[in-house]
Amino acid sequence: MHLCKSVAFMILGVVVAGCATVANVDREKQTLLGVDREWARVASEGKDVERIVSFWSDDATIIAPGAPILRGKEAIRNFVQQSLAIPGFHITWRSEEASISSDGTLGYTIGENAMTIPGQDGKMVTVKGRGIAVWRRGPTGEWKCVLDIWNSGP
Amino acid sequence: MHLCKSVAFMILGVVVAGCATVANVDREKQTLLGVDREWARVASEGKDVERIVSFWSDDATIIAPGAPILRGKEAIRNFVQQSLAIPGFHITWRSEEASISSDGTLGYTIGENAMTIPGQDGKMVTVKGRGIAVWRRGPTGEWKCVLDIWNSGP
Numbered sequence: 237m238h239l240c241k242s243v244a245f246m247i248l249g250v251v252v253a254g255c256a257t258v259a260n261v262d263r264e265k266q267t268l269l270g271v272d273r274e275w276a277r278v279a280s281e282g283k284d285v286e287r288i289v290s291f292w293s294d295d296a297t298i299i300a301p302g303a304p305i306l307r308g309k310e311a312i313r314n315f316v317q318q319s320l321a322i323p324g325f326h327i328t329w330r331s332e333e334a335s336i337s338s339d340g341t342l343g344y345t346i347g348e349n350a351m352t353i354p355g356q357d358g359k360m361v362t363v364k365g366r367g368i369a370v371w372r373r374g375p376t377g378e379w380k381c382v383l384d385i386w387n388s389g390p
Numbered sequence: 391m392h393l394c395k396s397v398a399f400m401i402l403g404v405v406v407a408g409c410a411t412v413a414n415v416d417r418e419k420q421t422l423l424g425v426d427r428e429w430a431r432v433a434s435e436g437k438d439v440e441r442i443v444s445f446w447s448d449d450a451t452i453i454a455p456g457a458p459i460l461r462g463k464e465a466i467r468n469f470v471q472q473s474l475a476i477p478g479f480h481i482t483w484r485s486e487e488a489s490i491s492s493d494g495t496l497g498y499t500i501g502e503n504a505m506t507i508p509g510q511d512g513k514m515v516t517v518k519g520r521g522i523a524v525w526r527r528g529p530t531g532e533w534k535c536v537l538d539i540w541n542s543g544p
Contacts (some may be wrong), residue, residue, distance in 0.1 A: 282391040299499070299520050301455065316509040335536075337491030344498075344537065345525055346451070366453050368539055370498055370524070382489075383498065385522055387455040 258308060264340040268371060272331045272345050280328040280349045281318050289313050293380035301365075301387050324360045326352040329367070343371045343379070349386060363388055416421035418494040422525060425533045426485045426499050436474050440462040444466050447526060454518075455541050479516045485520070487517040497525045497533070503540060517542055 273347040275291040286326025288310060295383075298315065306315055319325055331347030346368050349387060355361035371379045411488045428474060429445040443466060446452075452460040452469065460469055473479055483500030500522050509515035521540025 251480075274494060299500075299522070299541065301493070302544055305520060323515070335496075337493055337496035339491055339493035340494070341493070342489075342491035342496045345452075346537070366459060366539075368524070370522070383500070383522060385450055385539055385541065387453065387539065388455055389457055 259305065261336060261340065264278065264336050264343070264373070265334045268334045268336060268345065268379050269331060270335050272334070272347070272369065275381075276329050276331075280326065283324065285313065285316055285320065288316055291381050292384075293382045296381055297383045299383075299385040322353065324354070325351060330368070341373050343373070345369050345371065370374075415490055415492065415494065417490045418490050418497070418527070422488045422490060422497050422499060422533050423485060425525075426488070426501070426523065429535075430483050430485075434480065436480065439467065439470050439474065442470055445535055446538075447536045450535055451537045453537075453539040474509065478506060478508070483524070495527050497527070499523050499525065519543065 249336045271291070274338040275288070278291075279288050287311065292309065292312050294309050295307070296309070296312060298305070298312060300315075306312055319327070327349065329347045329349035331345035334343060335347045336343030347366070349363070349367055350362050352360050352362045358386065365386045365388045369381045372382050373379050392478060400450065406469070425445070429442070430447075433442050443463065444471065446463065446466050448463050450463070452466060452470045453458070454469075460466055473481070483503035486498035488497060488499045489499030501520070503519045503521055506514050506516045506518050519540045519542045520540065523535045524537035526536050527533050
């Protein structure tokens with residue numbers, strides 16, 4: 237029976253490795269919210285383009301209101317650079333909710349945002365909005381934003 | 391060794407049952423796109439409120455541009471009823487992309503939409519937009535939309 241036990245443990249080992257993507261959902265939700273908050277902090281500082289851009293996946297999509305759909309890191313980097321180059325530009329957001337798949341490979345956050353930009357008369361205006369970010373957790377366990385969309389409220 | 395084999399197969403049986411949520415990702419993507427297209431067809435007909443509403447989960451959220459966030463089936467049913475009651479109202483959308491988690495429990499679709507509504511001068515206008523829907527697949531295997539958000543392009 238010792239051999240049986242060995243075989244059993246070997247198989248269990250393979251199983252655990254094979255099911256390794258099955259996540260502790262609550263813990264991963266908190267991790268995802270934490271990543272999103274760190275991203276919001278860095279973005280509201282508005283200084284480190286590369287760090288801000290690093291939260292998106294290489295193939296990420298941004299669907300911003302009134303703008304063409306952006307796809308891929310290069311387009312996103314330009315978008316961030318151009319936004320930060322606007323004098324007085326400021327962005328902030330806070331996600332209160334995160335939801336993820338049972339295996340912890342896909343998730344989304346819902347949040348409220350505020351963007352300060354020049355209005356039509358040149359004066360700065362703060363536009364409030366609501367948005368969602370869709371996230372993927374890669375093989376290294378890191379969450380990356382793959383899709384970003386928002387709009388303005390009433 | 392026969393006993394060992396029996397133990398091994400028993401364990402494998404438990405494993406397969408435990409990993410049963412791991413999905414055929416490509417097949418589920420096509421299923422999800424199919425569900426979304428059927429929803430779009432029913433919505434563009436604009437006749438059957440209950441059928442249109444049935445594609446959302448009971449706890450679904452709608453984040454429509456310029457409107458308060460809607461949560462739950464009752465709020466969504468009112469929203470659909472009020473929209474369909476507008477003379478000349480028409481909605482259509484088409485999702486070309488679907489993406490799902492490895493275990494097939496969570497997914498999203500990206501699509502383009504067009505909504506015909508009365509403009510400020512009372513004449514009907516068609517507003518084009520882009521949106522995403524987040525979907526959950528329940529224990530019965532049915533995909534339900536849990537989150538809906540869109541905005542207008544340039």
